[in-house]
Amino acid sequence: MLELKSLCKRFGARTVAYHLDLAVEPGEILALLGPSGCGKSTLLAMVAGLETPDAGRIVFDGEDLAGLPPESRHFALMFQDYALFPHLNVLDNVMFGLIERRVARVEARERALSVLEVLGLAPHATRDIGTLSGGEAQRVALARALVTEPRLILLDEPFSSLDAHLRLALQSEFRQRLKQLGICAIWVTHDRNEAFAMADRVALLHDGRVQQCATPGQLLAAPANPWVARFIGFNNVTEHAVVPDAAFLLGDEHPAAVIEEVIAQAEGAKLRVRTEEGEFVLQLSAREIRTLGARLQKGETIGLAVEAGALIRFGAGPAPESYNR
Amino acid sequence: MRRGWCAAPLALLFFVVVWPVFQLFRQGAGALSFDFLGDPFYRWRLAWTFCQALLTCLLALGIGVPVAWVLARFEFPGRRMLTRCLMLPFVMPTLVAGIGVLALFGPNGLSGINLQDTPWLLLYGNLFYNLPMLIRAAQEGFARVPATRLAAARTLGASPWRVFRRVELPAAAPWICSALCLVFLYCFSGFGLALLLGGQRYATVEVEIYTLVAYELNLTDAGALALSVMIMTGISALIYAWLEMRLGRAARGRAEPRRRTRGWHQRAMLGGALAIVAVFALAPLLAIVMRAIVPDAWGVLSDEETLGALWNTARFTGIALVSATAFGLAHAFALRRSAWFRALSFLPYAVSPVCMAFGLLLLYPGLGASLIMLLSAYTVLAYPFIARSVSAALDAVDEHLPAAARTLGASPWRTLTRVLMPIIAPALARGMAFAAATALGEFAVTLFLSRPEWMTLTTLIYQHLGRPGAENMNAAMVLSCLLMLLALLAFIVIEWPSRREAPCSN
Numbered sequence: 001m002l003e004l005k006s007l008c009k010r011f012g013a014r015t016v017a018y019h020l021d022l023a024v025e026p027g028e029i030l031a032l033l034g035p036s037g038c039g040k041s042t043l044l045a046m047v048a049g050l051e052t053p054d055a056g057r058i059v060f061d062g063e064d065l066a067g068l069p070p071e072s073r074h075f076a077l078m079f080q081d082y083a084l085f086p087h088l089n090v091l092d093n094v095m096f097g098l099i100e101r102r103v104a105r106v107e108a109r110e111r112a113l114s115v116l117e118v119l120g121l122a123p124h125a126t127r128d129i130g131t132l133s134g135g136e137a138q139r140v141a142l143a144r145a146l147v148t149e150p151r152l153i154l155l156d157e158p159f160s161s162l163d164a165h166l167r168l169a170l171q172s173e174f175r176q177r178l179k180q181l182g183i184c185a186i187w188v189t190h191d192r193n194e195a196f197a198m199a200d201r202v203a204l205l206h207d208g209r210v211q212q213c214a215t216p217g218q219l220l221a222a223p224a225n226p227w228v229a230r231f232i233g234f235n236n237v238t239e240h241a242v243v244p245d246a247a248f249l250l251g252d253e254h255p256a257a258v259i260e261e262v263i264a265q266a267e268g269a270k271l272r273v274r275t276e277e278g279e280f281v282l283q284l285s286a287r288e289i290r291t292l293g294a295r296l297q298k299g300e301t302i303g304l305a306v307e308a309g310a311l312i313r314f315g316a317g318p319a320p321e322s323y324n325r
Numbered sequence: 326m327r328r329g330w331c332a333a334p335l336a337l338l339f340f341v342v343v344w345p346v347f348q349l350f351r352q353g354a355g356a357l358s359f360d361f362l363g364d365p366f367y368r369w370r371l372a373w374t375f376c377q378a379l380l381t382c383l384l385a386l387g388i389g390v391p392v393a394w395v396l397a398r399f400e401f402p403g404r405r406m407l408t409r410c411l412m413l414p415f416v417m418p419t420l421v422a423g424i425g426v427l428a429l430f431g432p433n434g435l436s437g438i439n440l441q442d443t444p445w446l447l448l449y450g451n452l453f454y455n456l457p458m459l460i461r462a463a464q465e466g467f468a469r470v471p472a473t474r475l476a477a478a479r480t481l482g483a484s485p486w487r488v489f490r491r492v493e494l495p496a497a498a499p500w501i502c503s504a505l506c507l508v509f510l511y512c513f514s515g516f517g518l519a520l521l522l523g524g525q526r527y528a529t530v531e532v533e534i535y536t537l538v539a540y541e542l543n544l545t546d547a548g549a550l551a552l553s554v555m556i557m558t559g560i561s562a563l564i565y566a567w568l569e570m571r572l573g574r575a576a577r578g579r580a581e582p583r584r585r586t587r588g589w590h591q592r593a594m595l596g597g598a599l600a601i602v603a604v605f606a607l608a609p610l611l612a613i614v615m616r617a618i619v620p621d622a623w624g625v626l627s628d629e630e631t632l633g634a635l636w637n638t639a640r641f642t643g644i645a646l647v648s649a650t651a652f653g654l655a656h657a658f659a660l661r662r663s664a665w666f667r668a669l670s671f672l673p674y675a676v677s678p679v680c681m682a683f684g685l686l687l688l689y690p691g692l693g694a695s696l697i698m699l700l701s702a703y704t705v706l707a708y709p710f711i712a713r714s715v716s717a718a719l720d721a722v723d724e725h726l727p728a729a730a731r732t733l734g735a736s737p738w739r740t741l742t743r744v745l746m747p748i749i750a751p752a753l754a755r756g757m758a759f760a761a762a763t764a765l766g767e768f769a770v771t772l773f774l775s776r777p778e779w780m781t782l783t784t785l786i787y788q789h790l791g792r793p794g795a796e797n798m799n800a801a802m803v804l805s806c807l808l809m810l811l812a813l814l815a816f817i818v819i820e821w822p823s824r825r826e827a828p829c830s831n
Contacts, residue, residue, distance in 0.1 A: 050728050070731035071739075077732040083725035087747040096743070097733035148733065 001026045001184055002047070002152060007056035009042060016042045018208035019056070024152075024184055029175065030213075031187045031199030035231070038205050040188040041080075044154045047186065048077045060151065071100065076145035077154040080161065082137050084129045090140050091116070091125040097148040115147045119177075135166050142174070146181065153178070153185045159194060171197055192232055204228050225314055235281040240313060245283050247310035250292075254303035262296055269296070275304060331666065334656040334712070338669060341705045342676055345684025349551055367533070367546070371553060374529040377444065378512035381451040382505050385459045388452075388601060390501065393463030394489070395598040399591070400583035407602060408464065409820040411457040414606050416759070416816045417809065418766020419517030420783045424790075424805040425609025426450045426522055428616045435612050442524045449605075450518040455508040457606045462504035466497025472581040499568060506565035514558045514677035516769040517783075521790070530554050531679045535773065538683060551680045562675035566668050610809060617806035622799040631804065634785040638765065641781060645703035645764040650757055652704060653711025657719060670712045673705050681705070682773035699779060702770045707760035714756030718749040758818035765811055782808050 002024040009016040016039030024030045032040045045051040047058060049070035058065045065073060076097070084093050091112055098108035116122045119139045124132070132140065138158065145153055158174070159167045175198050178185050189195050195202045196216040203213040212224040223229035229237045236243035255276065263270040269289055271282040282304075284292075295302060362368060396408060414422065426449055430440040440446045470493055478488045519529040530550050537547040586592045625631055659666060673681075685698055722745065730740040768783040775784060782804060789801040 045728075048728075048732050050731065069736070070728070071734045071736050073732075074734070075732060077729065079725045079729060081723060081725060083723055083729035085726060085730075085744055085748075087744075087750075096730070096735075100730075100734035100739060100743075144733070154732075 001028075001061060002186075003057075003059040004043075004047070005057045005059060007043075007046070007058065008054045009039070009046060009051070010054060011042075014039075015208040017046075017053070017056075020209055022203055022210050022213065024186060026184055027182045028200045029178055029185045029187060029198060031189055031195035031202045032205055033189060033192065033195040033202050033231075034205035036190050039208065040190075040205055041156050043205070044077065044156050044186065044188055047152075048075055048154055049073050050077075074148070074150055075152045075154055076148060076150035078141050078145045078156060078158050080157045082141040084132075084137060084140060084144070086129050089125070089129065090121065090127050090132070093129065093140060094143045094147050097144060101148060112143070112147055115143045119143050134162050135170065138162065138170065142177070146177070146183070149181075150183065153183050155185060155187045157188055157190070159189075159191075167194075174198070204231060206231070222312060223314070229312075229314075235283065238278070242312040242314075243280065243306055244310060244312060247307045248280070248282060249305040249307055250288065250303065251305075252303040254305035256301040257304040259296070259298055259300050259302065261298060271296075273302070273304060277306065280304075280306075331655075331659040334652050334659065334669075334708070337652055337701065337705060337708075338672055341685070341701045342672055342681060345681060345688045346555065346676055347684075348688045349548055349555075349680060349684040367550065370528070370530050370533050370550075373527060374513060374531075374554075375557070377447060377451065377527070377529065378509045381448060381455055381512045382508050384448065384452060385456050385508055386501070386505065388605075389456050389459040390463050390494075391594075392598040392601050393460045393497075394467055394493070395594050396460065397464045397467035398581065398583060399586050399595055401586065401595060404583075407599070408461065411461045411602065411606060412820055413610070413813075413816055414454050414457050416762040416812045416819065417454075417610070418762075418768065418783055418812060419515070420521070420766065420768050420786050421613065421805045421809050421812065422450055422453050422609060423518050423521030424786065424801060425613045426453065426518075428612035428802065429609055435615060442526065444527045446522040446524075447519060447527050450522045450609075451508075451512050451515070452605050453609055454518075455511060457602070459501070459504045459508060460602070462500045463497055466500030467493055468580055470496045470581060475581055503565055503568035506561050506568060510558055510561045510565065510674065513561070514554060514679075516677065516679050521787075531677060531769075534679055534683060535769075538686075539773070544687075547683065551683055554677060555675075555680055558677060559675050562671055565674070566671045569671075570667075613802060613805050613809060616799075616802040619799050619802070622803050625800040625803050626807070630780070630785065634780045634782050637779060638781045638783075641700065641703060641767075642761055642764040644700055645707050646757060646761050648700070648704045649708035649711055649760045649764070650753075653708040653756060653760070654715060654753070656708065656712035657715035667716065670709045670716070673709050678702075678706060678767075678769035679773060682770040686774065696779075699770065699774055702774075703764050703767055706767060706770070707763045710759035710763065711753065711756035714752045714759070715749050718752030719745070722748055755819050758815040762812050762815040765815070766808065 004020055004022040007017045007020040007022075020043075022030075032043065034040050042051060046053050049065065049068060049072075060073075085096065088096065091109070094112040094116060095105075095108045098111060099105070103111070113122065113125065116125055119142065121136065121139055121143060124136060124140075129137070129140075141158075159170060162170065171194060187195070187198055189198075196219075199216070201213055201215050202219060204211040204219075206227055212219065212228050214222075219228070219232055223232060223234070223242060226237050226239060229242045234242045234244065257273040257275040257280075259271060259273055260279070261272040263272070268283065268285045271284055273280055273282060289296060292302060362371075396404065426446060428434060429436050430438055430446055430449065432439050432441055434440075440449070474492060474496070475488055478492045479485075483491060513529075514531060515529060516531040516535070519527075519532045520535070523529060523532060531554065534547045534550050534554070537543045537550070586595050656666075656670060681702060685702060689698060726744055726748075727740050730744045731737075735743060766783060767781070768787070771779065771781050771784050772787065780788075786801050786804045786808070789797045789804065
């Protein structure tokens, strides 16, 4: 549906995209995940038409979007700070896009009200933007983006300014709504958990390229390279393989490993150990801690082995999906 | 498109300010030997001009900072009203201020004290304008000091006085310093007040330039004097622009809450502050009203002369307002995020009206009788208010708003009319009110280029003052009262913003 083909963009010395390829399928929610400042937002701005790529093409439904101004693309972009219009109230904000699309005022009002109704904002229709709470402003921004029935919705870190509790509640609500409407979405985030919870597929962005684009399950089962493996949260990554937690075998029959550090956690503990094969970080459950008992101290040794068959080797194992499925 | 925005204000500034001033420099430099400094009379003029500006700064600092602190820290009924009133002198024409001071402390003044031919008359007039401005600025600075910073200083062992000296004053210093720069600038290049209140001995260089050009036709000395004025005002305008740009970085954190006064000494401080504001900002205006309420005096309003002046004032202000709005908007949209273009909007402050008018006369002798010259001078004096007010509002606009409007289907033009214009509308109205007040009270340029058929309210008042007799004095009072009421309209637009705009006042 949407295809980025060999996209290039740089700002001075900073490379945002370098021959970047990416495709979004109809009805799919795709998360763009990457460290802060890797150019995710710029990528969104280029799709929206607010920035011009230096080279490469952006194609939607077979149509090259080059030169098409943002207002003609019929994509909705939801900003990190929501960018609600301060001089308009909630209803007028939601109606803004409809009026620009030449919808008659009466009809625009009805459509806006019905979207507000669905999002539970109907009682707030006449409120000033300045009086909304973070969660309310967020939903108004979503309503404003959805009401015009865009061909594609672009979300730029939509939850980053909310507290953790509210974020969880809204995340599932958002996913449900988008799925119901069947709108294709690109979701920019730097939060791994959010990306995995929300998206059908996750594209990992680093050094101006998509390092891997796959479902959350596939990413965990077969990360494409060490950077991806580390970024999605594996503790033990070597040059050629990931050592998943399941690959570690504990027991006195195994060679001794020296405990370098014990880091207590809410449930269980983290252990940094040195073996002949190198340093590892172990995640121990509460039960395992009880079994090990008093030996769990810096300088003590425990028996530890790595099961070779459980290693995830880069480029082997189940083949990672290609970027353009 | 950006370039197109720049062109109009740049051309205006060039032809009305830069080129005439350059001409003035050439005129001055041609005969410039600084011989005129050998004349003790000129030496005194320059020294006194400098001294009265400096003295005003010191007095404003000494009186204003404590008052500002009291207004920033104490809550009392009518506090908002009072801070609004501090803006009142700023929109008042210099002629009104001068007449007000004369009504109080002039010959036969209401106070019974005649300060004519002493320096105090001019200093009091200077303080009428500048003390409220300094108080407002300093109060802004004090009000922004985060409460936690004060609390931290107290827990580290500082007494309230030490907190004031070591924490609050340094925090407010940028605001105070930038206001002091403006005070110095206004006083040094002040014309109207000095003409009315300075008398023979305590007039300023600007008045001297006017006298030399208008009565003695001594252009050489006038040029040399204008040059020295412009160097001084240029320096202080530069310092002001530099300080103003640094003010953007506001401290984070919640401000210290204002408390009700407790105990007799706090109440005395508050009482003192209120008395100072009343004496310096309000008394001259009240004096005009009191002196204007004289039976028979209001007949002057139906004079043919008065009606003509009123008509001129109305049409000059109207035309200047329209063109100042056009230039101001163009400048504001052009100067977005361009520091040097922003600095350009300070240029008209740096050049005094008298110097500008003098330069214009030198440069375009053929246009001396043309309204275009007068009106462009009006526009140049008025439009920076609009440019600066609108550009401040544009700076505050979230940069994502236009982008959001675009992705929702608005073309660039629709984005401008449906998003940007409504948001900046209150700032535009405020800027236009300042511009209107400036045009309304314009005196220096009109007097300098004066032609009988261009008589405005301000020059008419000045004429009445120059004529003998109590009747003329009464007429001047009545006309000043009228001018004051007109300026009051601008003040109301500026200080009573619409409901929506109130929270984001800067």
